[in-house]
Amino acid sequence: MEQIFFFYFAFVIAATSVLVIAMRNPVYSALALLIMFFHVAGLYVTLHAEFLAAVQIIVYAGAILVLYLFVVMLLNLKQDDRYHRQWPMAAGVGMMLFVEAIILTGMKGWTAPLVPTGSETTVEEAGNTEVIGDVLYSTYLFPFEVASLILLVAMIGAIILAKKDLLEVHSNG
C-alpha cells in the first residue's frame, strides 16, 4: 500500500516538475509547481512527518508561490519563449547530476548505510512537532541560527533596495 502511494507521489512530482519548465504560459508553470508542492507534502505524510507537510504547504504553496503568481501577473509575461533558450546550460547541469547519481548508485555497497538516530516510534510517541523543536534547538542549533542570520541579511538588503530613492533624495537635498 505504501509502495503504491510512494510511486504515485513520485510519478506526479516528476511529471509536474517537467511541466513547470516545459509549459509556455508562466501561469500554467506556477500551477504545475503548486501541484508538485502538494505531492511533496503528501510524500511527507507517508513518512509520518505531518508537521513538515503542513509547513511545506503554508510556506511554499501559500506564500512563495502566491508571490510568484503575483509577479507573473503584474509583468503579464504571455508565452515568453526567451527562457527556453538555455538548453546548453541545462544540459551541462543535468549531465553533472546524472554522473553524480550514477557514481552514488555505484558506491552504494562501499559506504556504511546511514543509521537514523531516532526511531519512528519515539517520534510518534512525542509528536513530531515536539521532536522537530527539540532537534532544531539542540543538535542543529548552529545551522538554525545561521539560517536566521541569512534571512536577517536578506531582510536588511530588501529594505535598503526599497529605500534607495529616499536616501538619494536626502543626500541631494
Add this chain to the structure above:
Amino acid sequence: MTELSLRLAVSLAQIVAVMGIVMLTVMILTLAERKVLGWMQDRMGPMEVGPYGILQPIADGLKLFFKEDIVPAGANKAMFTLAPILAMVPAMIGFAVIPFGPNVTVNIFGITIKPFVISDINIGVLYILAFASIGAYGIILGGWSSNSKYSLLGGLRSAAQVISYELNVGLAIVGVLLLSGSLSLVTITQAQAGGFWHWFIWGARPDGFFPIHTQIFAFVVFVISAVAETNRVPFDLPEAESELVAGFFTEYSGMRFAFFFIAEYANMVLVSCVAASLFLGGWNAPYPGTILGYAGLEQLAWVENVAWFTLKVYMFLFLFFWLRATLPRLRYDQLMRFGWKVMLPIALANIVVTAITAYFFPR
C-alpha cells in the same frame, strides 16, 4: 474488511453531515446578513418570499442555478472554470479538524467513533492555516483568467491582502499554542475546560482566577485579521464595488458566481469556528461542567456543549454583519499600513510576553 468498510461509511456519514450543516449555515447567513443589515439601517430586509422572507435563500439559490453561464471572450476557459473550485474546496476542507462538540466516543456496531470530531490530527491548526492560504489561488486565478482589468486588479489586491493578514493570523495563534502545548484543536479546547476564566482570552492557570496568560491582544489581532482574510467589510478591497465593479468575480455569473459566494461565507463560518475553539473555549460552557451533567443526565451533556459552540460561532458571525453595517471601507494604503505596522508588532509582542509568562508561571 467489513470493519474497514463500516469505518469508511461512518466517516462518509460524518463528512456529509458536516457539509450539510455548513451549507445550511451559509443559507441562513445569506438571509441573516440581509435581515441584520436591514434592522440596523431601520429597514425590514427581504419580506416577499415566504413569511418574513425566510424562504429568500431558496429563491436566490434557484435564481443562481438557472442563470446563464457566461464565459467572457478572451477569458482563459480552463482557469476560469478552475478558479471557483479552487476557492470553494479549501473553504470546505478546513472543517475536517474542527471539534463541534465534546471528545466523547460512541460504540456503534462494534466500532468506536467520535461523533463530534471528524478528525483529530496533531497538526490541526496548521492544517487549517495551510488550506486557508490555498483559498487565495481561487481569487487570484479568477481575477487573472477573466481577461478584465477590474478582475485582475481585484485579484492582485486580494493576493497582497491575504498574504499580509495571513501572517498576523498565524502569529496571533502562536500564543495559544505556547500555552496549550499542542497543535490539535481538540487538545486546545480541552485545555480550556472548567469555566470562562480558563478560556485563553482570559487565560487563568488551571488552579486560579488571575488572568496571567491572557490572550486578549492576540484575540483582537486574530479577529481583525480574520475579517481581512475573508475579504469582508471593512477590508473588502478585492471586491470594492465603488471602484472595481465587483472585483475578482466581476465576470462571473450563475453557479460559478455562487461558488465564490459560498466560499466567502463558508470561510466566515470556518474562521468563526477557529476563533471559538482557540480563544473562547470551544464547546466548553462558561461555567465548570455542564448543567445537564449536574442534573444527572451525563449522556445528554453533549447537547449543552454543542449549543455553546454554536452560540459562540454565531456570535462571531453576527460581529461580521455588525462590522459591515458600521464601518466604511479602508483605503488600500491604510489597509497595508494597519496590517504591517499595527497588527504585526502587537502579535509579535504578544508572543514575547506570553513566552516569558509561560516560562516563569507554567500552566
